[in-house]
Amino acid sequence: MNRNRWILAALLVLLAIALLDRGGQDGWFSSLSGDSKGSEKEPSLSAMAAEGAPKPGTAAPAFSLPGLDGKTYEVGGKRDKVLLLNFWASWCDPCKEEAPELKALAEKYKDSLDIYAVNVTLYDKLDEAKAFVKEYGYTFPVLLDEKEEAYRMFNGIAFPTNVLIDEQGVIRDVIVGVIPPEELEAKIKNLI
Incomplete structure (x- = not known):
């Protein structure tokens, strides 16, 4: 009986330490102690993408990538x-959702x-990317970012990520995730 009490006491002490310490992270204990850091909201995807990424109003990073059509496409300037x-x-459901709208915008x-669909091939399979392009009838260039280099330049954290670049080569907007089609079109119309 004494042995069970010691085991139970030890478990309660370990549980208390785990709850209070949380590996040194801000969390449950800091919110009890009145520390305001524990009550902050999680940053949004857009906020996380913005950290370290080129900002609207700055020049787009220069890069070149091969396209599915065998040509090389350049961005920058x-x-x-x-x-x-x-x-x-190709496996991204929001990308599938916006694909018909991108095709319609490209035609309109x-x-x-210009629309460059940059497949981040490091996270995809080339055959599946080709099947996606065929299924959605992309007629605009599809670039292959095989080493994730271009995606990293924009601090990409989620698919889709859309970057609007004006004729001067300046980033005008970075959109993480899907937005309503009419909102995306309005952003484009403001630049053309």
């Missing part, structure tokens, strides 16, 4: 048209907008 960079993966604004 002045352009003839506004550019929408769309970072995606073909004279004033």
Whole structure:
């Protein structure tokens, strides 16, 4: 009987230490002690993406990537048209959701907008990316970011990530996740 009490006491002490310490993290104990850090909201995906990423109003990082069509595409510097960079993966359900809208925007604004669909191939399979492009009927360039280099330049953290770049090569907006189609179109129309 004494042995069971000692085991129970030891378990309660360990549980108390775990709850109070939490490995040195701010958490349950800090909120009890009135520490305001424990009550802060988690940062949004957009806020996390913004940390260390090129900001709207700054020049887009320069890079070149091969396309599915065998050509090499370059980003950075002045352009003839506004550019929408769309970072995606074939397994991404939100990417599937926005794919028809991207196709419609490409057709509607073909004279004033370029869309580069950048498949982050490091996180995807090339065959599945090709099947996605065929299924959704992409007619705009599909670039292959095989080493995640371009995606990292924009501090990508989620799919899809869309970056609007004006004709001067300046980033005008970074959109993490899917937004309503009319909102994306309004952002594009403001630039063209």
